[in-house]
Amino acid sequence: MVQEGQDWIYSETVKDHFLNPRNFLMGDEANFEYDAMGLVGNPICGDQMKVYIKVRDGKIVDVKWKTYGCASAIASTSALSEIAKGKTLDEALEIKAEDIDDYLGKLPKHKFHCSVLGHDALKDAIEKYREKDGEK
């Protein structure tokens, strides 16, 4: 018997975000004026993720991202970019991988680690923003 989250079936929301990724950075980084970029690698699979943030008055006003990650990483980061927009930096730091998983209607359990990639890259971007520019 197939149990929820333990199979290879992707939710309709996951498929939508994979096939129509939101806020994906097309082309070169020069195409997006950002304030900080976070970069992480996934130790489980070796994939990489970059998340770029634009910050105004302490809020994330825009997010872009690029990845070498899999379909689940693409869908997760697409969802994350939608969740994070408009949040303060502190609110964005409170976003958990479980929130992304819920937003997507659950990833297969063995793909949950893929949702952590964008999440960690966003945290890295926020930390770099705070180190470099301080709160604006």
Ligand code: FES
């Ligand atoms: S398998 Fe590498 S991010 Fe999903």
